[in-house]
Amino acid sequence: MISRKDILQVGSTQKPYGIKGEIVIRFRKAEYADIDTEYYFLEIEGIPVPFFVEEFTYSTDVTARVKLEDVDDETAAARYVNTDIYLPRDLVKLQAEQETADWDYFTGFTVIDQYGKRLGIIEEVDNSTMNVLFVVKNDQKEYLIPATEDFIEAIDEEENLIEMFLPDGLIEE
Incomplete structure (x- = not known):
């Protein structure tokens, strides 16, 4: 299990999008949306749980529609509305080193x-x-x-x- 000190909040979920289980994520910074990752951690009952990304589509520079694995309809996506989204600090640090100080x-x-x-x-x-x-x-x-x-x-x-x-x-x- 990943420790809280090893992850960084990069955004939160907003609302379901469509009927295939996509959900809108609002990132805290545009740089966080640009991080290429296979998964995000969602905080479920105080525990960071990994969800793998099937599809990722930018809406704006700080929002995206994301299809997470095993979230297959709007009802399932609705369960994760207003949930904090995290990435491993190491991944964020690597991205920051490639760009500017964060x-x-x-x-x-x-x-x-x-x-x-x-x-x-x-x-x-x-x-x-x-x-x-x-x-x-x-x-x-x-x-x-x-x-x-x-x-x-x-x-x-x-x-x-x-x-x-x-x-x-x-x-x-």
């Missing part, structure tokens, strides 16, 4: 500051402005930390950790 890869990583304090987990990446931000959450707080190589001291991909050297005053206690 800060979304770090979603789910734990952020530790230069003093060894655990700040929280990167829940999402806000790239709505010129300055890309990590949205880091823990039980008590939410931090917005600039996603910049200047602040990153070390990355441990096996443990999903990022050690960051943050300027004084950036994280207020």
Whole structure:
């Protein structure tokens, strides 16, 4: 069974399309739609379950009609509406290396500051402005930390950790 730390959410299902079991997938980024894969993981009852792709047809740059194996009619497709779609991090990383840096890869990583304090987990990446931000959450707080190589001291991909050297005053206690 694949671990949660080994997958990255790339989109979600929207609605069934037609009567042959196709379903519309909305990707979080156009780059995720371009990843050539034989399968997607759908989160079923909290468990990532692989579904093999039989057909893939682009609708827009961030949506596609996908026919999944063993989903053969609109009733079966309707069971998977509003389901999160995941890909293995390694596959997303390989695609990102071939293109440009993708800060979304770090979603789910734990952020530790230069003093060894655990700040929280990167829940999402806000790239709505010129300055890309990590949205880091823990039980008590939410931090917005600039996603910049200047602040990153070390990355441990096996443990999903990022050690960051943050300027004084950036994280207020």
